[in-house]
Amino acid sequence: MQLPRPSNGCSASSSGRLSMLSFTSSPTTTINVRRPPRRSMQDSYRPVRPARGYMLALLAATCWASGGLTAKWLFTTASDATAHWPVPPLGIAIEPTVLSGARAVSAFVILVLWLLVTRRGAFKIAAPDVPFLAAFGVIGLAGVHFTYFMTISLTNVATAILLEYLAPILVLIVGVMFLGHRFTWALPVGVALSVLGCAFVVGALGGDGLVVSSAGLAWGLASAVLFAFYSLMGSVAASRFTPYTMLVYGLGFASIFWMLWLGPSAILSVFSDVKTAGAVLFMAVVSTVVPFSAFLLALRDIPPTNATVASTIEPMLAAVGAFALFRESLSLTQLMGGVLVIAAIIVVQLPGRETVSPLPPPD
Structure with missing residues (x-):
């Protein structure tokens, strides 16, 4: 591209994401446009608000823990052991899978109604985006719950939780090997601490211990893979969609999955009882819409490995909640596990705080 020469020779340049502009002493001026260097996935996280990212991830973990406590209250039968419960x-x-399906459908309806009032633009997507969002909903949302419940049915709760929270290991490996995430000493140390802490909290290294079968192990590892898939997909799509767009379409496709798997009558039967319907609606908002939105928002501020490590505080929060609400025992081993998870969250924050650049907002 040629422009008339300015009256006085001069040169100007800019770095980073701006182009290079050069004025020469020749009769014409040449503008050389230099493409900005490609950024790795790790370079897309903003260093100025990491605290917000961790707070959002911890909010998600807290809400997920509340969902577990609500499910316990929902399923437990009244007895002498529950006489001291506040409620x-x-x-x-009710089958756990039916509860999960009813929760997903309820969350989808609630989120659609809320977005119609507040964020109608969240529904705008292009046709090529449909397969990605369908995979996110069926694999990343419905798939995680389905494999988790299958693991519980074949093992026990402690084994299912521990296997699912192997996800940070997978997120770290995939992120470093395929998505250009930086590898630092703090990440594997933090991941190891979080997994070990989770094992202490759920009683895998004491209490009932692990119950392992080949089928249970396979389903448990599948739940870890799908939770990692959810985290990485949310990270990859953070610059393409708002969290609300991802969640509303994800829940929509997850609802279709549950409707096809369970049948509409099984899901609708949950709402025949007022108390059950109220509990499901509470879980739809508090343990589905809020935490999944918060986790997707967190992925705009911190890398997925860090976010999944932070989410491993969920079992500890559930244990503390069960101690406060249901007077369940809280052992020293569980407290030690909670300390390890907190240490892991601190450790993964240590490296590279000054070397990352902001994530642009989605179009």
Whole structure:
């Protein structure tokens, strides 16, 4: 591209994301446009608000823990052991998969109604985006719950939780090997601390211990893979979609999955009882819409490895909640596990705080 020469020879340049502009002493001026260097995935996280990212990840973990406590209250049958509970248990006989499907469908309806009032632009997507969002909903949302419940049915809760929270290891490996994330000493140390802490909290290294079968191990590892898939997909798509767009379409496709798997009648039967319906709606908001939105928002501020490490505080929060609400025992081993998880969250924050650049907002 040629422009008339300015009256006085001069040169100007800019670095980073701006182009290079050069004025020469020749009769014409040449503008050389230099493409900005490609950024790695790790370079897309803003250093100025990491605290917000960790707070959002911790909010997600807190809400997920509340969902587990609500499910315990929902499923437990009244007895002498529950006489001291602040609210009598419901003792509802409902399959966990049916509860998960009803929760997903309820969360989808609630989120759609809220977005119609506040953020109608969240529904705008292009046709080529549909397969990605469908995979996110079916694999990343419905798939995680389905494999988790299958693991519980074949092992026990401690084994299912521990296997699912192997996800940070997978996120770290995939991120470094395929997505250009930086590898620093703090990341594997933090991941190891979080997994070890989770093992202490759920009683894998004491208490009932692990119950392992080949089928249970396979389903448990599948739940870890799908949780890692959810985290990485949310990270990759953070600059393409708002968290609300991802979540509303993800829940929509997850709802379709549950409707096809369970049948509409099974899901609708949950709402035949007022108390059960109220509990499901509470879980739809507090343990689905809020935490999944918060986790996706966190992925705009911190890398997925860090976010998944922070989420491993969930079992500890659930244990503390069960101690406060249901007077369950809280052992020294569990407290030690919680300390290890907190240490892991601190450790993964140590490296590279000054070397990352902001993530641009989605179009």
